[in-house]
Amino acid sequence: MTLNRPRITARRVAAVAASAALVATGVAGLGPASAAPVEDAPAAASNGNDRTVAHDKAARQLTLTDGDLRMVVDYAGAARVTSFTQGGVELLADGMYSTAEIAGSGAVLDSRTLAADPTVKVRGKKVDLTFEMANDELAIDETWSFSLSKGDIDLDVDRTYDWAGDAAPSLAHNGQLEIGWARVWDNIRRPGDGGNIPIGNTYAGTDGFYLNEPNDRYGVEQSAFVMLANEGERALAVDATSADRDLATEFAYGGDNTYQQTQVRDDGEWEYIVGTKEQGFVYSGHSSNGTDRYIYLPVASADRTDSVSFSFATADFDAYYDLGGRINGIADTAALTSLLNDFGRSGVVDEEYGMSTVGLRYLGNGPYDLAHSNPTVMGYFDPAMTESQKGMLEYFRDYAQGANGHMFGRTYRLSNPWGDNNLHDADPAYAAAIAEMYDYSPDSEWLASMRDSAHRAIGYMLEERYDAPTGMFHNGITDCNSRRGIMEWNDAFYVKWQSGYVNELMYHALTKWATLERDVFGDTDRATHYADTASALKEQFNKDAADGGLWDPEMGSFAFWRCPDGTVQASVKHTQLNLQAIAFGMVDIDRARAILDDLDVEMKKNRLPMVPMNFYPILPNTEEWSGDHFQSGLEDGPIYPFMTELYMKAAAFVGERDRSLEYLDATLERYTRDGFVGWSFLDWSLEPRFGEEWFPTNANAAGGVYTAMLGIQPQPDGVQIAPNFPAAMNGTTVTRTIHENDELTVTYHSVLDQTVDYSAKDQTVVMEWSGQQPGAKYTVREGKRTHEVTADESGIVRYALEGRVKKTRVTLVDGSIEGHVLTTDVPENLAVGAPTMVSSSWEEDRFLQPGVTDGSRFSTDPSMGWSSDSELAVDHSEWVTIDLGSTARVARVDLLPRNYDGRDIGRGFPVDFTIETSVDGETWMPAAAETGFSQPTGFDVPTWSFEPRDARYVRVTGTSLRQTDGGYRMQLAEIEVFGR
Template identity: 25%
Template structure:
């Protein structure tokens, strides 16, 4: 150290001498470097004539090592000022508790930005606090607090947002692509090396936004903005709300700052990608591909914190279709609590801004109004499509609320949505003008050339099977919620309407129904003049009829599914098309003819979950076959298209739909049988022999579950309790109580209270005999209490351990019986038998 100072002093003296002689010499400053390190994260701070993070290492991987590094900046009047060029040298103070860098000043003669940086190590993380003051109030064009320039656009595969969305760098396919979001947290990840970096911003009372840019040097620039008010897109003139831009970096509009000091902190912490997002062992199927599809494709319809849909944020006009009933269902496959929490906020936003006073739910939102019918939009960006009044947005809003509620179990939240869902249902139920249970569209005839559902350039009119199938699904799900909210009158009303709808839906077309006896399928719609249209086996209509329980005729189900599969094999299609044969020319927009073209026969993967559900209970091998086909297609092209052509099965369209993941979501829900419900985790598998041995990791209400799927039985376990059963069952656990639900019954069959780790192996469960094996790792003097429910009220039962009757008791008036065990043995076989 002494030698270094001697050399430096010598050089400085030499330079001084040269200057006296009029000889120009370069300026030399003493290098000032400090390292901040935790076991998993290391930062290097350079505070010479600048303030900059020059190196960032995450779990041994250097992710920042370039000359740009990480720094703060402000752009005003077209000029960029940053902590790379300071007005003076900052001062470092290092204590055991923190490293403080003060005196950071940069800017112009008229505007000075003063900052203090404080670094604190806590619980393996590094907290970087930035205090900033402006010398005067000003309008700022851009500000970074900070910007971090990762070494390469491929350093991370993506960044999961705090609300469950995804900045996917695969879509940053040219330089200067920029994507802006409103969030306080981001999880950068790389599945190849399992490295993950969480950055969370704490800025009390402030709005936080982030943006991601592919730089001209192919780096990834990640920038944080903190402001007094929510950042607006620069293009937002009320008609352009674009958050993904190309060939520019200025995604945010200018905003005002004051002289009041702002304080914000960024916390950097490491996570293991597989531990946090891993899906376990998926036997008989490519688990890495399943994880990739659900981790990327499924999330890309989340445009921002309050805008969840099916179309990618990279789409030129970024549409969200509120007439998609599967956005909540995507959360089942994504399985990220952040997505569920984020979608809850989104649905609150839709409740407040997308539902019109009369109960009509706007069908779409987009970056621009170019797709809107003239004058049919509001200031929040919601609108009616130019193609027609797409009525399925009303039942779909209700379905998404109901399905999200099942996943979260948040009764207070669903109650806050109750009036809006009732209002949305009331609007559409009033459209049953002839009182036959089938609601009517806004048009009476295909000749009006307006659509009414998701297949938006087919002129479905009057009694539309597509919309009515969705309505049936919404009514059944919402009626159950009304009962939970202690409103049996409303529940009965919705149940009765659903029953009438189902009856009419299943009638032959000759009797006013929607079943075509000649074509052996449900038709798409009936015009008011009783002409029948869409007789071409429209697959979403027929799959929904089966999956949603409208068609419970096994012979009819077999007929539909076998006929579809026969043609699939003839054409060797890797996925189901929207229609098996052609619509009639007058039934849709002209450019869809001749068949097959676009919505008249192309392959849209968004209907994969209902298709898989339809086949899973009938022939699960076929369901798995098409799931594998989709995964194989993913390995070829990343499913990076809107749809696939019928003839060449080639990718088409300028968008990637999150719905391309739905057959994989269907794998989870209908084949693996993963069904989180409002009061339990319900496991109802339809696995094939090749899937036996699957062991899923699944997040459920703050617990990390392990789900075992074998041909001879299934299991669900958290870190304390486990249930094994030869058939479908429900599981719920609190820290001291385990609940078993028999089959699909929503009422608890058995509760056990214990402070020990415990496994229940269900042997038999019938009305007269219930038998299970209780086991634990070590015996204990801790007592066990069993509460058996759904018994015959006021009846005698005997309780046996092994072959020995240990007690007899009488069920109460509710059909419940309590059995107390004085201790917890390693294992015992218990049976409760009705005494006849």
């Protein structure tokens, strides 16, 4: 459902006035005590300059005002904040209070119900509130110290424990504090790791993402957050610190509340109820995954004092949605910033735990996913996120690598801990990710700590999975007669022997590490070995299938895998495989251009706004996978939005300027419908087809704007800028953080003309312009100076600026601004959506009369096409007539056979038939006639061309039919009509 709600914007000239939220009352908290009534928000906001403490002793109530923040504290038999407003908007539904749950008995102490009133001291703009919570096992003396200071409301919580002599000093849960936020927030940002917990957003609606179902709970090993609300563009920084205690925070769903609970412990690592690091569970997401249990194991709490300081301050909303400047040409920048900053950041698990590809609620990830999660991180230029991703790589190094060097592929729940598996994409994905992270954060000491592990992962593949005669890597399947192979997560293919995807990742890993071994570690022998292996792999990979490679000249693309007997399988125009070959530099410029040209043809023929995983179904004798249904199941043709970014990378190499922006706009438009909630991919109708986890990597297209289109790519010794975009984006200016703290600002006057301002000293800025003539000479103007440069064999011109680069304008003076222009010429199908008349129609099993002109060129789950009825047991005639709506010039008719998932291809295709046209629907003119036509068995589309003529109606009549399902039927997936 599309929700008509105000959209957020990156910048607004005037802030939208915030409306007061409805405050729920009587909601049960996490302890046994019922919630206290919540007081009404004030009628008007503060003038922004107030800083006062009002004490109503009769009502036992304190009111603290600091700027636009206002807290009401009730101490009548309780210690609780009953109201907290920002600009007049009530932020609490269940108040703010303290709890402590004792591990053994489960008893809960709760400051909302006290045996005696707290003691109150007011000293100017400071307030102390002292009270006791006690039962037979534990007495807690606690003091809340409020202070108003420079726009903040600060609250220090000091707690002393006094355990009974026979009580075990252990807390199952330490709610110091517990905050029952009203459902007024859309996102919870974590500056410590760059992550985001999306509760709901403009596109998905309230409660659209996470913490929206009973028992949803999420924990992070940090305590500084920014609460964000789209409506009114409000932001509140909520920080907790402790001088001598480690802090963590759990967020939990509570109906009308979002509970925030601060946990404390002495030292060491946090321990989790769901499992241990050795089992692979800390990384898997600090989530209770819909079960009613806490995240952290009970924490010992002997006789001592815990002190936690909280700060509440209004923050700058725009700072958390800023795109880093002005990006021109994008149809919906509000959707872009939301996709990037709400959705994409939701994959960050925690500090030092990196980016998950399956979001927050779902446990499960592994080294194989680094091929997708690393590009996500790289689109943010966020040092905190980068450091967290490096921490995840360390985690995999320590816990996810076997003794033989092979990386464990995945873990996702207690029944499936880390263990042996055969996900061979995990090894190169892991090794390449280490090298990529070094580019983004060039710490040679960190790289050295990861080096041996990367050697071992690459070494496993070289020693156990390399076939020297063919120069390519393989898995353990040697018999291609079986449909069951080894699964790899690109995505859920059961691959036999030599996978194109794994070999591409190995080429990438070997190439990256050859450079590191030579330039960083000085190991020329290893560098040469890696480079030579990569070169041999590239050569073999590009050979025609008949000559031992993976290139299928008939399909004009790479096949997915090669069997030991030399046959290639899954030659289905797999886009990730083919685009990745371009992005990794495995093909020459001519082949790269041919791949993009052919992809453009398929996109136009199928009228697709976003790139699918593959254009043809995998044949049923190729693999065995129960979910493998073309366009709608793992993994046979669906659309992953993250593919937009991979196209951007391939287009940047080729210099194709236009489609990246078109696919990005389509991705953003699709995001606005439901916020990509509750599914991982789409079918070609762009409707959700699989309610699995959401994929934060589907935000990669947003990050690709910076890395592939604007072309900002950090390097260990500086930064490379390789722009590739259409004229609509001219005038774009962005600022990004390179490495840890170097600031880069680029103004893009055009794709060939940039002004660069880089704060770093003694680093190199390399300008790169693609889409030029290979080997041709060009002029680069730097300021007032000119230099002659030569394009390489791929048509890429490079120019290096060394030393301090301060507002330097650099222009490729005589370059081609158009780059590579796609030359595809696909005629318009005049029959799409046209009404039909039929002799009969079988309206079951997803066959529908409109299905013959719905534009779906294959039989799919949503639409099998059209089938005549089958009441007659003998051969007979059936027909279908298409009304084009008005007279048009017609010269060709294509009949696309039934083809469901590569099964029953051509079933029901007529044996004898005629094709006729008419201007008035009464007088018919023959266009083609066939007798004894062979049943189609492949992907070739039967086509009939004739002299162009005027026609409004096209009729196909089957005069002799095939026996199908016990009767005689005429069946077609689609009829297409063209003017040429």
